[in-house]
Structure formats: structure tokens, C-alpha cells
Amino acid sequence: MGLFAISDLHVGHRDNRAFTEALRPESADDWLLVAGDVADTAANVLWAMELLSERFSTVVWVPGNHDLWTVPSDPVRLRGRERYEYLVDSLRALGVHTPEDPYPLWPGPDGPVAVAPLFVLYDHSFRPAGTSTKAEALAVAHAAGIVCTDEYLLHPDPYPGRDAWCRARLEYTRERLDALDPHVPTVLVNHFPLVREPTRILRHPAFAQWCGTEATADWHVRYRARAVVYGHLHIPRTIVVDGVPHVEVSLGYPREWGARPRPPEGPRLVLP
Numbered sequence: 001m002g003l004f005a006i007s008d009l010h011v012g013h014r015d016n017r018a019f020t021e022a023l024r025p026e027s028a029d030d031w032l033l034v035a036g037d038v039a040d041t042a043a044n045v046l047w048a049m050e051l052l053s054e055r056f057s058t059v060v061w062v063p064g065n066h067d068l069w070t071v072p073s074d075p076v077r078l079r080g081r082e083r084y085e086y087l088v089d090s091l092r093a094l095g096v097h098t099p100e101d102p103y104p105l106w107p108g109p110d111g112p113v114a115v116a117p118l119f120v121l122y123d124h125s126f127r128p129a130g131t132s133t134k135a136e137a138l139a140v141a142h143a144a145g146i147v148c149t150d151e152y153l154l155h156p157d158p159y160p161g162r163d164a165w166c167r168a169r170l171e172y173t174r175e176r177l178d179a180l181d182p183h184v185p186t187v188l189v190n191h192f193p194l195v196r197e198p199t200r201i202l203r204h205p206a207f208a209q210w211c212g213t214e215a216t217a218d219w220h221v222r223y224r225a226r227a228v229v230y231g232h233l234h235i236p237r238t239i240v241v242d243g244v245p246h247v248e249v250s251l252g253y254p255r256e257w258g259a260r261p262r263p264p265e266g267p268r269l270v271l272p
Helices: 014-021 042-055 080-093 134-144 162-178 197-201 205-210
Strands: 003-006 031-034 058-061 105-108 111-117 186-189 225-230 238-241 244-248 268-271
Touching: 014 042, 031 042, 031 111, 042 058, 042 080, 058 111, 134 205, 197 205, 197 238, 197 244, 225 268
Parallel strands: 003 031, 031 058, 111 186, 186 225, 225 244
Antiparallel strands: 003 268, 105 111, 238 244
8 A cells, every 4th residue: 555646737738638547556555645736627627536536545635726726718617715615525526535624544554644635825925035025025026027827817715815815724724733643643735835945946936935835834843744745846856854755746747747858657655
């Protein structure tokens, strides 16, 4: 039994859709963690997740920013929290675990591990050097022409902004994680990195402000993580922070993975 993870499938792209169609578990007992950005439309998200839920023993999903977009071509016109709740309800019907469900226990060889799917956004606290406020950080990004599409397609309704939505999600998620058995280790799964370190190598540093929040910087220690799984950056690699591996599991766009020396091999093994 393996605990595998992947993210940023972006199945609206033909080559990524074919890649997703070819995904198979190595064993009938394998779990799959899907760390967001499955697709830009609700129908494509549900198509991919239904496919994966039929193949893997247990499937866990967290939303990425693309999953929450309301694009003009999507007949599902829901925005913000209503869109998220629509996806949660739809995925529950497929038997997929979401951030709103009890955290499932993966029966690892060294004892159970609580797999915690998180939905924590960003709050512009990963600011560019020399800035001290969200307004200053956004001004730097606009001046450089590096502005995340979320500013136009990821609506925060009913919150006044995505940073306010982030604060609400942080409070809700902390309460749930604090209630876990303190003797049980975790695997924390979020679309955005929980620490800032992975964003240090971004080609455009101003983009980091759409990549997470400083409020989660100690969660891998505080919540006894065996591993942290994330995506979003399209830079698949593993870094170790405080002895905990932080594993970026994204596929990314065809122009990105197609240019690499080796083709992507499928989900990454997180544990054991």
C-alpha cells in the first residue's frame, strides 16, 4: 500500500488529459492525494476525479486556484465559496475525501497517519523585498506585469477579498488540526506551499504573493507532519524544512513537462 500524490493535472489540455487517462495505481490498495488544479471548469474537475476515484483505493482532494475559477466558458456560474461547496458536494458523491470531511487515517507500516487535506489560500504575506503591505506588493506586481489570473477569475464571494477568505480558512483549519490526536503523525496536503522556501526560486519573485501565507510557516512542526504535499508552483521537487520533506507534486502544462529531459512518470510516492 502506497500513499501517492499528484497535482496540477490541468486536464483541459489534451496531452494532460491523455496523461490523466493513463494513470493507474501500482497496487489495488494505493491511495492518491490530488493537490489541486485539476481543471478550470467544474465538468473537467469532476471527470478527472471520477476517473481516479474508480482506480485508486482512496482518493483525497484539495482545491487549487484553477478549480475555483469562474471562467466564461463554464456553464457552472457559481463563484467563491458557493463554487467550492458545489465541488465538495459533488466529490463527496464520488467517495472522494475533501477538506470538509473527517481526516482519513492511512494505515502505514509504522502505524496510522492522519491525512489532512487543507484548503488554505494566500494573503499576500509572501511579499516582494522592500514592501510591507498588500497594496505595495500588488503595485510591484502590476508594475512588472506579473499579476496572477486569480485577480480576474477567482472570486472571493461572500468575503471582501481572497485574503479575508484565507483568514477564515486558517481559523477553521487550525481548529480541526488542533483537535487531532497528538500522538498521531500527519501528512498535510495543500495546493499552496505551507512555507515560503519553495517560492525563493521563482523566476518572477513578485508572483510569490499568490502562493501561500506566512501563517502556516510552523504547521509542519506543530502538527507532527511526516510529509507536506503541495503543488501550484509547477516546480516538482522535494525540500526538507525542520527535518520534514515538503514535496511538490505538480504535473504542470504540456509546454513545461514536455521540455524536461524525462517524461513525467505519474504520481509521486509520499509514504512509506
